[in-house]
Amino acid sequence: SPLNKIPGPWYAKFTSLVLKWHEFRANRTRYIHRLHLEYGQAVRIAPDEVAFASATAVKEIYCSGGSGYDKTNFYDLFKVYGKRTMFTTLNKDDHAKRKRVIADRYANTNIVRPQSLNGIAERATNFVMRCYESVGGSLDLYVYLHAYAFDCVTHHLFHPYGTNSLLDAHDEAVMREVTFDDSLQNRLVAYYWPTIHKVFGQILSLFAKPRETPLADSFVLDTSAKTGAAPFTLLDRLHGSSSQLDQLDIAAECLDHMVAGIDTTGDALCFLMWELSQPASMHYQRKLQQELRANPTASFDKLPFLDAVVMEGLRCFPAIPMSLPRHVPSGGRTIDTFYLPEGTEVSCQAYSVHRVDRSVFPDPDAFKPDRWLEPKGDAERKRLFFAFATGGRGCVGKHLALAEMKMLLQSVYSRFTTLPDATMKPIDLEMSDQLISSRPQAQKCRLRFVPLEPANGK
Ligand code: HEM
Numbered sequence: 287s288p289l290n291k292i293p294g295p296w297y298a299k300f301t302s303l304v305l306k307w308h309e310f311r312a313n314r315t316r317y318i319h320r321l322h323l324e325y326g327q328a329v330r331i332a333p334d335e336v337a338f339a340s341a342t343a344v345k346e347i348y349c350s351g352g353s354g355y356d357k358t359n360f361y362d363l364f365k366v367y368g369k370r371t372m373f374t375t376l377n378k379d380d381h382a383k384r385k386r387v388i389a390d391r392y393a394n395t396n397i398v399r400p401q402s403l404n405g406i407a408e409r410a411t412n413f414v415m416r417c418y419e420s421v422g423g424s425l426d427l428y429v430y431l432h433a434y435a436f437d438c439v440t441h442h443l444f445h446p447y448g449t450n451s452l453l454d455a456h457d458e459a460v461m462r463e464v465t466f467d468d469s470l471q472n473r474l475v476a477y478y479w480p481t482i483h484k485v486f487g488q489i490l491s492l493f494a495k496p497r498e499t500p501l502a503d504s505f506v507l508d509t510s511a512k513t514g515a516a517p518f519t520l521l522d523r524l525h526g527s528s529s530q531l532d533q534l535d536i537a538a539e540c541l542d543h544m545v546a547g548i549d550t551t552g553d554a555l556c557f558l559m560w561e562l563s564q565p566a567s568m569h570y571q572r573k574l575q576q577e578l579r580a581n582p583t584a585s586f587d588k589l590p591f592l593d594a595v596v597m598e599g600l601r602c603f604p605a606i607p608m609s610l611p612r613h614v615p616s617g618g619r620t621i622d623t624f625y626l627p628e629g630t631e632v633s634c635q636a637y638s639v640h641r642v643d644r645s646v647f648p649d650p651d652a653f654k655p656d657r658w659l660e661p662k663g664d665a666e667r668k669r670l671f672f673a674f675a676t677g678g679r680g681c682v683g684k685h686l687a688l689a690e691m692k693m694l695l696q697s698v699y700s701r702f703t704t705l706p707d708a709t710m711k712p713i714d715l716e717m718s719d720q721l722i723s724s725r726p727q728a729q730k731c732r733l734r735f736v737p738l739e740p741a742n743g744k
Pocket residue numbers: 372373374385439542543544546547548550551554604605606610611672673674675678679680681682683684686687722
């Protein structure tokens with residue numbers, strides 16, 4: 287095999303079992319990262335699978351021809367109501383057709399419309415209310431950040447039919463159902479051994495829970511059938527004449543975006559606020575508070591240190607840190623000097639792309655927002671920033687996610703100091719891999735919120 291030339295552990299030439307073992311133990315990302323540290327930026331991780339971590343590989347796999355190589359059938363696991371969505375289409379043409387309909391709803395010009403931003407600001411205010419209520423005790427940030435992300439994304443999809451899970455128990459139950467899902471092992475069996483999954487599915491579900499989200503499913507089926515959504519929403523576009531989607535396709539697309547918008551933004555904020563609350567990062571928290579309080583009326587996208595904090599948060603703790611698998615196209619390709627035959631599975635994972643090249647990210651495991659403020663190396667850092675992936679299949683919700691993250695941090699850190707609650711252990715925030723996203727292992731994150739003195743004594 288031409289892949290024999292690619293460095294990697296000896297057993298990867300013969301079996302994918304070791305890789306699968308780590309996947310089942312929710313530890314794929316760290317395992318592959320260890321291999322990168324040992325073998326370099328190109329590693330053979332299974333007989334027909336290679337992981338890369340260089341900027342040239344990212345460009346080739348995810349950007350060549352605009353949207354890079356086609357996705358693998360791994361993405362079948364994410365089909366919704368049995369339908370393919372923009373995210374789960376495998377080939378370029380189907381994807382481009384769907385994206386043409388959807389993309390403008392996620393353009394920054396649409397995100398910064400007053401009706402869109404006011405909805406996010408309102409949710410950030412609800413979050414701050416929760417923080418005030420917790421003063422003297424602690425708040426489980428994990429739950430409320432996911433509620434915030436849920437409310438923001440449903441605002442963008444469905445306004446005026448968005449959720450209010452920060453204040454409403456029924457909506458919170460919908461969010462919990464999606465967020466506290468525990469179906470990793472069951473879905474991995476479905477992917478790797480579909481026949482076994484079909485035949486022994488009932489027995490398997492006694493040991494490994496299947497994914498079941500009845501509340502979310504029926505919320506989206508009902509809501510996406512409604513008319514009268516605001517012009518900035520995705521629902522408005524999907525019901526428009528240009529979309530030509532039937533009702534079930536519309537519901538599937540909406541559910542996919544809703545799920546894509548909850549855990550990603552919720553987990554990214556959770557890891558970031560936990561880090562900002564650690565003694566080693568307290569000086570960054572203070573610097574952020576100073577910037578926010580010195581510029582109380584500044585827009586969230588005009589604050590350089592806030593931007594640096596968010597970029598560094600997403601670099602250190604990308605909510606999707608895992609491999610984004612693609613197939614080498616017909617005829618084979620050469621990546622980083624290695625020839626790969628057609629059909630080889632190739633991928634990059636943000637966790638490693640953000641760490642392996644120490645000339646671009648020195649001291650890569652340390653949280654250092656200031657690195658994003660240095661003009662030197664700016665282009666190289668941006669080239670290796672892979673939290674939202676890149677190319678035509680990169681995250682369509684990026685501008686929405688950044689607006690949500692920045693507006694929440696602005697609301698919180700202009701009013702509070704956050705500190706870890708004594709009940710928390712460092713292991714609680716260890717990364718636990720799911721299918722492509724990673725979440726804090728304990729699925730809780732208790733912080734204490736200490737109100738700041740009013741600015742200027744007011
Ligand atoms: C911090 C938050 C977020 C992160 C880190 C993130 C990251 C990503 C990444 C890495 C991908 C590429 C996945 C792949 O190729 O397998 C992606 C795709 C996608 N994201 Fe996000 N995302 C975030 C928030 C959101 C939000 C708020 C939405 C809103 C609806 C969203 C919707 C999507 C969709 C629909 C796709 C598929 C795009 C396509 O295939 O064309 N994401 N995201």
